[in-house]
Amino acid sequence: MESEQAASERGGGTGGNAPRTQLCTSLVASTVQGMLAEAKEAVQKGADIVEIRLDYLQQLDPEKDVPSLLHLCPLPAIITYRPVWEGGKYDGPEAERLATLRLAALSGAAYVDVELKVAPLFFAVGGDPLPPTTKVIVSSHDYEQTASEEELQELVERIHATGADIVKFATMANDITDAYRVLSVLRRCPVPCIALAMGERGQITRLLAPKYGGFLTFGALSPDRVSAPGQPTLQQLSSLYGLKEQGRNTAVLGIVGNPVSHSKSPAIHNAALQAVGLDAVYVPLLVDDMASFLSTFTDLDWVGLSVTIPHKQAALQGASEVDPVAQQIGAVNTLVRQADGGLKGYNTDWSAAITAIERGLRPGLKAATDAATSPLSGKTVVVVGAGGAGRALAFGAAAKGAKVVIANRSVQKAADLAAQLDPPASACSLDELASGAVKGDVLVNTTSVGMQPQVDDTPVPAAALAGYELVFDAVYTPLHTRLLREAAEAGCKVVTGDTMFVGQAEDQFRLFTGVEPPKGLMSRVVLDSL
Ligand code: NAP
Numbered sequence: 001m002e003s004e005q006a007a008s009e010r011g012g013g014t015g016g017n018a019p020r021t022q023l024c025t026s027l028v029a030s031t032v033q034g035m036l037a038e039a040k041e042a043v044q045k046g047a048d049i050v051e052i053r054l055d056y057l058q059q060l061d062p063e064k065d066v067p068s069l070l071h072l073c074p075l076p077a078i079i080t081y082r083p084v085w086e087g088g089k090y091d092g093p094e095a096e097r098l099a100t101l102r103l104a105a106l107s108g109a110a111y112v113d114v115e116l117k118v119a120p121l122f123f124a125v126g127g128d129p130l131p132p133t134t135k136v137i138v139s140s141h142d143y144e145q146t147a148s149e150e151e152l153q154e155l156v157e158r159i160h161a162t163g164a165d166i167v168k169f170a171t172m173a174n175d176i177t178d179a180y181r182v183l184s185v186l187r188r189c190p191v192p193c194i195a196l197a198m199g200e201r202g203q204i205t206r207l208l209a210p211k212y213g214g215f216l217t218f219g220a221l222s223p224d225r226v227s228a229p230g231q232p233t234l235q236q237l238s239s240l241y242g243l244k245e246q247g248r249n250t251a252v253l254g255i256v257g258n259p260v261s262h263s264k265s266p267a268i269h270n271a272a273l274q275a276v277g278l279d280a281v282y283v284p285l286l287v288d289d290m291a292s293f294l295s296t297f298t299d300l301d302w303v304g305l306s307v308t309i310p311h312k313q314a315a316l317q318g319a320s321e322v323d324p325v326a327q328q329i330g331a332v333n334t335l336v337r338q339a340d341g342g343l344k345g346y347n348t349d350w351s352a353a354i355t356a357i358e359r360g361l362r363p364g365l366k367a368a369t370d371a372a373t374s375p376l377s378g379k380t381v382v383v384v385g386a387g388g389a390g391r392a393l394a395f396g397a398a399a400k401g402a403k404v405v406i407a408n409r410s411v412q413k414a415a416d417l418a419a420q421l422d423p424p425a426s427a428c429s430l431d432e433l434a435s436g437a438v439k440g441d442v443l444v445n446t447t448s449v450g451m452q453p454q455v456d457d458t459p460v461p462a463a464a465l466a467g468y469e470l471v472f473d474a475v476y477t478p479l480h481t482r483l484l485r486e487a488a489e490a491g492c493k494v495v496t497g498d499t500m501f502v503g504q505a506e507d508q509f510r511l512f513t514g515v516e517p518p519k520g521l522m523s524r525v526v527l528d529s530l
Contacts, residue, residue, distance in 0.1 A: 001251045001303060001513055003277045019192075021210035022048040023243060024078070024218050025234055028056045028227060032065050039073050041221055045234040047075060049110070049216060054081040054100065055089040062100040067107040076110035078137065086115045087141050098122050105134040111166070116140040119162040137194065138164035146171040146178035146197060152185045160191055166215055168194040173202030173230075176287050177296045186212045200261065200286050203230035204254075207237070207283045210246035217243070240270055241281055251280035251301050253512055256293065256315070257308035260284045264529055265306050268505050268522045275518045290314035298341060304512035305335040305343075306505075312388060319345030328420075329395045331388055334508045346511060349389065350396030352503025353472065357442060358400070360470050360495040371401030379469075380405060382438065384430070384459050385446035386413040389474045393444050394421060405440055407433040409447070436464050443487075444472040450481040462486035473497050477530060502526050 025047045027035040035052060042050050052069055054060055070077060081097050081104075082088020090097055098121065101112045106128055114122045119138045130136070138159045147155070152169065159167045167189065173179045179197040182205050186195035192215040197205040209217035219234035220226040226233070237243045253273075255265040261284060269282035280303070287293045290311045307315040312331035316322060319332055320342030326332050332345035354376070359365050361375040371377055381397040383390050386408040394417060397404050404425035408414035414427035428438045449459040455478055465471065471487035476497030484494045502523045509517040 001278050001280050002249070003279060019215075021214050021243065021246075022216040023234060023237060024049040024051055024216045025221055026051040026053055026080075026218060026227060028053050028225075030056060030058045032057065032069055035069065036072050038221060039075060042234070043074050045219075045221060046238045047219070047234055049078060050075050051078040051080055051113070051218070053088075054079060055083070060100075062096075062103055066100065066104050070104065070107050070109055078111040078113055079104035079109045080113040082113075083115070086117070086139075087143055094118070098125065102127070102130070105130045105136075109134055111135050111137050113137045113139050113168070116159055116162065119159075119164065123163050135165035136163070137166040137168050138162050139168035139170070139194075141169075142171040143198070144172055146173055146181060146202075149181045149184060152181060153188075156185060156189055156193065164191075166192045166194065170194075170196040170198055171202075173197035173199045173205075175289070175292070176201045176204070176285060177292055178202060179205050180296050183208065183212045186214055189213070198228055198230065200230040201288075203232070204283055204285065206230065206232055207241050207243075208246070208252065208281070210243055211248060211250045211252070211281075213248065240266060241283065242270065242274060245279075246281055247279070249279065249301070251278070251303045253280055253282040253304045253306075254285045254302075255282070255306040255308060256285045256287045256290070256311055258287055258310060260286050260308070263308065264501075264526060265308075265505065267529065268502075268525045269306075269509065271525050272509055272517045272521055273513075275521055276513070276515050278513060278515065280513070287311060290318060294318040294343070300337060300341060303337045304508070306508055307333050307335060309388070316345055319343050321345070323347065325350060325395055325399055329391050331391065333504065334511055336511050346507075347392060348504040348507035348511070349500065350392035350399075351507055353389075353393055353444070353474065353500040354396040354400060356495050356499035356503055357444070357470060357472050360472070360493050361442070369400060371399065374400035374402075376442065377401035379403070379442055380440035381442045381444065382407060382433065382440035383444050383446060384408070384433065385474075386410070386417045387446065389446035391417060393446055393474075394418075394425065397442075397444075398422065398425070402442070403440075405438060407438065430459070434461050434464050439467060441468065442470045442472070443468045443492075444474070445481075445483055446474045448475065450483055451475045452477045456482060458482040458486065462490065465490040465492060468492045470495065472500075474500055476501055479527075479530060498523065498526055498530070 025042045027038045029035045084091045105112050179202040182197040194215050219237040273280045315332040322345040326347035334346040335343040381402040382405045383394045384407045398421045406414040406418045406427045411429045418425035418427040432438045445459050449457050465487050470493040472495040473481045474497045479496050506517045
């Protein structure tokens, strides 16, 4: 991964001499005045171009309104007058619609958008020739699906053959691999091209348009004005995803999950990538089938992936090499591209939580520890919960030489996990823990008990906490759970769950980039978002 400075010095950061991808927003107010107000807002929010959707206007007097909109619009405009038969709102006579588009061109529109089906008709109409300053975008929309790569390629050629200055195609992504095909066709397109895969599964086509050479990408003016699922805002495109800094060689990182739109990982990783000046961007990836995703997204510049629910087991299967503790846990939350194209799997959930607990026990601890040197060595660690986080903490504590006890609502699940540890751990019920029959030095909660909105719940009653040296809670919404408040009152040291969340992201960042994340930055981004 190279720095942004190095990328721009050799002309690579913005794709050499390739024109920069424009940032566009659609104006969809119902009145001319409303559209002009939106256009002003678009300027403030960093748009380069606006798309004036004439079909959204409740009333339109073409001879008066089109020249006036174009004259008063502070940015270059695409005039679009989308008919119902192509997913728009206009349902009047076709001849009037095409005449309005020609009028827009003759009135100085920088771009007019004409649908592929009527493009031959549009170009064939007599009268004044179109001014050379107006570029014609010929567009095609498929709201159902994304065709094969060969069919998309053929579509691009057909659009270009009409005389289009700019090719546009938008298709529905039903799977993230649909978005990959769209990006592949975009990258190879020899003429200016706008290529979009609609829906959340196609969002990367919007976020990575500069990397793949897109002519423009659309962003909404604000989150409440997102007009299609998966559409980011202008601000997200320019700040979070660094649209204007992206180029052909920008490395891609991302978080694979389902759902994934709520994830804080893009915010924290992009903040760190931008702060250290790496030419890389981190995107959310809504994935249904991990195996087909991994076998499709094999490009070497897709350098690393964070993996979350429900794909951590499938990520382990898709890795060409797996870190030994991740192998024992049976879950991988980090995949790092190797020089041979394979992916090496790690689990940074356990390392982050265990390091936070070790530092809680021995403040100032810096060096990496092992089973002999860890402050957990020889201590009894009670892991409450036997799900994904429970497995990570149990194997992690065992790797540091701790004696492990698993307490879980489903005791059989606790026993199954205990039997997999080496040496085998013991298992108990939550009642045994609550009664004080089972005790330890460190208690870690890996259940969701106490998480918002059930903030008055606790997995272990206050009376059972006395005597623990330290209590850790994986729950971090809220930060100070009832469990941690009562543990502190009982005299225990406490470690909050954000340390695990931030720590796993910092460890991933090191693995992805080989660079130290800026101290405290990821933590600040997480805490600001809570
Ligand atoms: P998971 O695999 O679904 O496991 C959930 C665990 O919680 C199971 O042991 C389950 O017991 C137990 N549980 C659920 N509801 C319960 C209840 N009402 N009473 C008692 N036990 C209950 O989930 P996970 O991925 O391990 O995540 C668990 C928690 O850890 C979540 O709150 C998650 O947000 C948090 N977490 C935090 C981080 C971080 O970075 N801080 C990372 C990962 C996870 P049964 O087996 O009996 O169902």
